[in-house]
Amino acid sequence: MNTRIISNTKVFSWKHFFLQWEWMLVGLLVIIFMMNSSISPYFLNYTGISDATMTFLDKAFIVFPMVMIMIMREIDISVGSTVALSSVVMASLYNAGVPMIAAMGACLLVGALCGFFNGYLLVKYRTLSAVIVTLSTMILYRGIAYMILEDQSAGGFPTWFSFLGWGYVGPVPFILILFIIFAIGAVLLLQKTTFGRRVYAIGSNPVASRYSGIKVDRMKLIVFTLAGLMAAITAIFLTSRMGSTRPNVANMYELDVIAMVALGGISTAGGKGKMLGAILAVFVIGYLQYGLGLINIPAQVLLIVIGVLLIASVTVTNLRGKGKFQKKKSRKSVQKAS
Amino acid sequence: MKKFGILGIVLTAILALLVACGDQGAAGGSEEGSGGDTGGGDDGDKRHAIVFKSTGNPFGEKLMEGFEDAVQEAGGEAILRAPEQPTVEGQIQIIEELISQQIDSLTIVGNDYDGLEPVLTKAMDRGIEVLSTDSAVNENSRMVHVNQADPEAIGRIQIEAVAEMIDYEGEIAVLSATSQASNQNLWIEWMKKELENADYENMELVEVTYGDDLRDKSVSETEALLQSYPDLKAIIAPTTVGIAAASKVITDKGLQGEVVVTGLGLPSEMAEYIQNEVSPWMYLWNPIELGYLAGYTAVALSDGEITGDVGDTFEAGDLGSYEVTETEDGTEVLLGDPFRFDIDNIDEWKDVY
Numbered sequence: 001m002n003t004r005i006i007s008n009t010k011v012f013s014w015k016h017f018f019l020q021w022e023w024m025l026v027g028l029l030v031i032i033f034m035m036n037s038s039i040s041p042y043f044l045n046y047t048g049i050s051d052a053t054m055t056f057l058d059k060a061f062i063v064f065p066m067v068m069i070m071i072m073r074e075i076d077i078s079v080g081s082t083v084a085l086s087s088v089v090m091a092s093l094y095n096a097g098v099p100m101i102a103a104m105g106a107c108l109l110v111g112a113l114c115g116f117f118n119g120y121l122l123v124k125y126r127t128l129s130a131v132i133v134t135l136s137t138m139i140l141y142r143g144i145a146y147m148i149l150e151d152q153s154a155g156g157f158p159t160w161f162s163f164l165g166w167g168y169v170g171p172v173p174f175i176l177i178l179f180i181i182f183a184i185g186a187v188l189l190l191q192k193t194t195f196g197r198r199v200y201a202i203g204s205n206p207v208a209s210r211y212s213g214i215k216v217d218r219m220k221l222i223v224f225t226l227a228g229l230m231a232a233i234t235a236i237f238l239t240s241r242m243g244s245t246r247p248n249v250a251n252m253y254e255l256d257v258i259a260m261v262a263l264g265g266i267s268t269a270g271g272k273g274k275m276l277g278a279i280l281a282v283f284v285i286g287y288l289q290y291g292l293g294l295i296n297i298p299a300q301v302l303l304i305v306i307g308v309l310l311i312a313s314v315t316v317t318n319l320r321g322k323g324k325f326q327k328k329k330s331r332k333s334v335q336k337a338s
Numbered sequence: 339m340k341k342f343g344i345l346g347i348v349l350t351a352i353l354a355l356l357v358a359c360g361d362q363g364a365a366g367g368s369e370e371g372s373g374g375d376t377g378g379g380d381d382g383d384k385r386h387a388i389v390f391k392s393t394g395n396p397f398g399e400k401l402m403e404g405f406e407d408a409v410q411e412a413g414g415e416a417i418l419r420a421p422e423q424p425t426v427e428g429q430i431q432i433i434e435e436l437i438s439q440q441i442d443s444l445t446i447v448g449n450d451y452d453g454l455e456p457v458l459t460k461a462m463d464r465g466i467e468v469l470s471t472d473s474a475v476n477e478n479s480r481m482v483h484v485n486q487a488d489p490e491a492i493g494r495i496q497i498e499a500v501a502e503m504i505d506y507e508g509e510i511a512v513l514s515a516t517s518q519a520s521n522q523n524l525w526i527e528w529m530k531k532e533l534e535n536a537d538y539e540n541m542e543l544v545e546v547t548y549g550d551d552l553r554d555k556s557v558s559e560t561e562a563l564l565q566s567y568p569d570l571k572a573i574i575a576p577t578t579v580g581i582a583a584a585s586k587v588i589t590d591k592g593l594q595g596e597v598v599v600t601g602l603g604l605p606s607e608m609a610e611y612i613q614n615e616v617s618p619w620m621y622l623w624n625p626i627e628l629g630y631l632a633g634y635t636a637v638a639l640s641d642g643e644i645t646g647d648v649g650d651t652f653e654a655g656d657l658g659s660y661e662v663t664e665t666e667d668g669t670e671v672l673l674g675d676p677f678r679f680d681i682d683n684i685d686e687w688k689d690v691y
Contacts, residue, residue, distance in 0.1 A: 042438050042440065045438065047438075055430065055434050151516070153451065153452060153453060156452075165456075166456055166460075238427065241456060241457075242450070242453040243455050244452040244453045246426075246453070248425065249427065290435060293435035294438060299393050299422035299428075302422075303422060
C-alpha cells in the first residue's frame with residue numbers, strides 16, 4: 001500500500017514537471033521569435049518564416065519514432081544512413097525506368113526494411129546494445145548507398161515531385177500540413193493508446209514489462225521499423241528539395257534528430273518525456289538556426305549555441321525526480337551562466 | 339515553487355546566452371562585412387553573398403577573401419557563408435536564409451552539380467543574381483560560371499612544362515585522383531591531345547594511374563610506377579594530394595634529378611619539394627584572384643552591367659577586363675592560365691594557401 005502511494009505521487013510530480021517543460025519550450029520559442037525579430041529586420045516576414053520551416057521539417061519526421069525509441073531506453077543512429085539508402089534506391093529505380101510512384105513506394109519499403117533489420121538484430125541478439133547495432137548498420141546502409149551510386153548523383157525527377165518539398169497548399173507549405181497530421185497522430189499514439197503506455201512501461205522497466213506480459217520484442221521491432229519508415233519519408237522530402245540525390249546526403253541527420261528529442265525533454269534513461277516536447281523542440285532548434293543564419297553567424301558558432309542549449313536542457317530534464325539535488329544543481333547552472 | 343525558480347534561472351540563462359551569441363554574431367558579421375551593420379536593412383549598399391562548400395577549408399578561405407576584397411572595392415557589402423559539412427542540405431538552408439535577407443547577388447561554390455537547382459532557381463525568381471565559381475552548378479541554376487582556367491589550358495600546360503623539364507625526351511606517367519574524377523579525366527584527355535604534337539615524338543606516356551586522392555594509395559602507386567618503369571623520367575600529378583605524395587616518394591628514395599614531378603599542387607604542401615628541386619615548378623590557380631573575379635562578376639551582374647550572356651564585358655578591378663564566353667553548358671568567365679609556382683615565388687605563397 002505504502003509503495004503504491006509513493007509511486008502515485010512520483011508519477012503525479014513528474015507529470016507536473018513535464019507540463020512545465022513543454023511550457024518552457026513554448027517560452028523558449030517566444031524568446032527566440034523576439035530575439036530573431038530584434039536582431040534581423042528580415043525575420044518577421046511570412047514567406048521567410050514558412051520557407052525556413054520547410055527547410056528544417058524534412059528530418060523532423062524521424063523525431064516521432066525516435067521519441068518512442070529513446071523512451072524505450074534504446075537509440076537509433078542509423079537513420080541518417082537509412083535516409084541516404086532509401087533516397088538512392090528511389091532515384092536509381094526511377095532512372096532505370098520505374099514509374100515515380102512505384103519508386104517512392106520502394107523508397108518507403110527500403111526504409112522500413114532497414115529499420116526492421118535494426119530491430120531484428122536487437123531482438124535476436126539481446127546482449128548487443130542498440131548503439132553498436134545501429135552504428136554497424138549506419139556504416140552498412142551508407143556503404144550500400146555508395147555501392148549503388150558510387151560517388152555520382154542521380155536525379156531528373158518529374159516536375160510534380162518537387163512539389164512535395166517546395167509546394168504550398170494555399171499559404172501553407174505542403175510539408176508543414178503533412179507534419180502536423182503526423183504530429184497529431186504521433187501524440188495520440190504515444191499519449192492515448194495502449195501501445196503508447198507499453199512504450200513507457202518498457203522504458204521504465206524492461207524486465208518487469210516482459211514479465212507482465214508485454215511483448216517487448218514485438219514492440220521493439222515495431223518502433224524500429226517505424227523509424228526506418230519515417231527516415232524514408234524524410235528521404236522523399238529531402239530528395240524532392242534537392243532535385244537529385246547522392247550517397248552522402250543526410251549526413252549527421254541522426255544527431256540532429258537525437259538533439260531535437262533530447263531538447264524535447266525525453267530522458268536518456270528512458271521511460272520519461274512527451275511527444276509534444278520533442279515536436280516543440282523541432283521548432284525551437286529550427287527557428288534558432290534560422291534566426292542566427294539571418295545575421296550570418298559562422299556555422300561553428302551555431303554549433304556551439306545548439307550544444308550549450310542541449311547541455312542546459314539535458315541538465316534540467318535530469319533534475320526531475322531528484323528533488324534533493326535541485327538546489328545544488330540550480331546553483332551550478334547559475335555559475336555556468338555567469 | 340522551487341521548480342519554477344529553477345526554470346526561471348535556466349530560462350534567463352538561455353536568454354542571456356542567446357542575446358550574447360546574437361551580439362557576437364552581429365559583431366562577427368560586421369567585421370566580415372563592410373563595417374556597416376549587417377542586419378541594418380537597405381542602406382543603399384548592395385549585398386553580395388558567397389556560399390562555399392564547407393567551413394575550415396584553406397582554399398575556400400582564400401577564395402572568400404578575394405571575393406570580399408572585390409565587393410568592398412566596388413562599395414558593396416560581402417556576406418561570407420559556408421555550411422559546417424560539405425553537403426547540399428547545408429547549402430540549401432544557407433541559401434534560404436540569404437533569400438530571406440533579400441541580398442543582391444549570390445555566388446555559389448556547389449557541393450553538387452544538380453542538387454541546388456531548385457533553391458537557386460527560387461533565388462533567381464526572387465530577383466537575386468546567381469553565379470557559380472570554382473565548382474560549377476548546372477546551367478539552369480546560375481547565370482554565369484566563373485571558372486579558374488579552361489581544361490584545355492590546364493591539360494596542355496602540364497605537358498609543355500614536363501617536356502621542358504626532361505628536354506622533350508623519355509617516359510612519363512600520370513598519377514591522377516580517382517578514375518571517375520571528371521575534371522582530372524578531362525585534363526588528361528587534353529594532355530594526350532597535346533602529346534600528339536610532333537614536338538613530343540620522343541616522349542611516351544606509359545601509364546595513367548589513380549591514387550584516389552588518398553595519401554597512402556598515391557604513395558604506393560608512385561612506388562609501383564618507379565618499379566615498373568625504371569627509365570621513367572617524369573610524373574605528372576594533376577591533383578594536390580597526388581603531387582605531394584609523388585614528390586615525397588622521389589625525395590625519400592633520393593631520386594632527385596632522375597625523376598621530376600609536376601602538376602597541380604598546393605604551395606604550402608609543395609614548398610619543400612620545389613626547394614629541393616624534385617618539382618622544378620608546378621601550377622595551381624590562385625584562389626584569391628578567382629574569388630576576386632567572382633566578386634566583380636557578382637557586382638557587374640547586380641549593377642546590370644552584364645546579364646551573363648555571351649559577349650558581355652566588364653572591368654574586374656586590378657585584373658582588368660573580362661568577357662563572358664560560351665561553353666558546352668552555359669556561359670562562363672575565365673580567370674586565365676593556371677598560375678606557375680617555382681623556386682622564385684614559392685616562399686611568398688607557401689604561407690598563403
